[in-house]
Amino acid sequence: MNCDVCQQKDATVFLTQIVGGKMQKVNLCEACSKEKGVNDPTGFALADLLHGMGAAQDIDRTAGGLKCPVCGFTQGDFKKTGRLGCSACYDVFSEGLESILKNMHKGSEHVGKAPEGFVKTRRFDARIKNLQTNLDSAVKAEEYEKAADLRDQIRRIETGQEV
Numbered sequence: 001m002n003c004d005v006c007q008q009k010d011a012t013v014f015l016t017q018i019v020g021g022k023m024q025k026v027n028l029c030e031a032c033s034k035e036k037g038v039n040d041p042t043g044f045a046l047a048d049l050l051h052g053m054g055a056a057q058d059i060d061r062t063a064g065g066l067k068c069p070v071c072g073f074t075q076g077d078f079k080k081t082g083r084l085g086c087s088a089c090y091d092v093f094s095e096g097l098e099s100i101l102k103n104m105h106k107g108s109e110h111v112g113k114a115p116e117g118f119v120k121t122r123r124f125d126a127r128i129k130n131l132q133t134n135l136d137s138a139v140k141a142e143e144y145e146k147a148a149d150l151r152d153q154i155r156r157i158e159t160g161q162e163v
Contacts, residue, residue, distance in 0.1 A: 003029035068092045128154060 001011045004027050011027035067074045073085030075093065084090060090097065114122070131154050138147035156162035 001027055003027060003032050005029075005032040005035075066092055124157070128157060131157070 003009050003011045006029060009029035009031065012030050013028040013033040015026040015028070016023060068085055068089045069092070070088040071085035073089050073092075075096075078084060078089075078093065084093070131150055135147055135150040135154065138144075138150060153162065
């Protein structure tokens with residue numbers, strides 16, 4: 001597969017970007033990728049890439065002149081490097097980062113990989129917790145029939161009668 005820029009050398013760097021549900025692929029040879037700063041982590045600015053998608057403007061609008069009190073990182077630093085300085089930066093720049101992460105990924109919460117049994121247990125626990133919260137609300141609102149239904153549903157799930 002040839003490089004999309006020079007059309008001469010074999011591509012060794014493959015970039016994929018999904019914008020508006022459409023996938024765009026760029027294949028670069030090593031020389032062109034270095035020229036574009038893709039192989040150099042300090043030269044390749046994620047924010048500059050996102051700027052073409054319109055996501056970097058979200059940081060501009062929401063971050064204003066914010067500066068991280070822990071590491072001193074600014075929005076300009078983020079735009080320059082495409083990285084954040086520390087974990088506190090996620091809180092400081094959270095409003096603008098939310099939309100950028102949603103554009104880049106399926107969501108803004110990292111779920112990682114987990115064994116299937118653990119995932120099922122986590123879903124089970126979340127479902128029980130949600131039902132228990134609804135049960136507590138129903139009791140407080142004196143909706144006793146609804147509360148009884150929720151209590152019975154929790155018991156069926158815990159005994160394995162309902163999946």
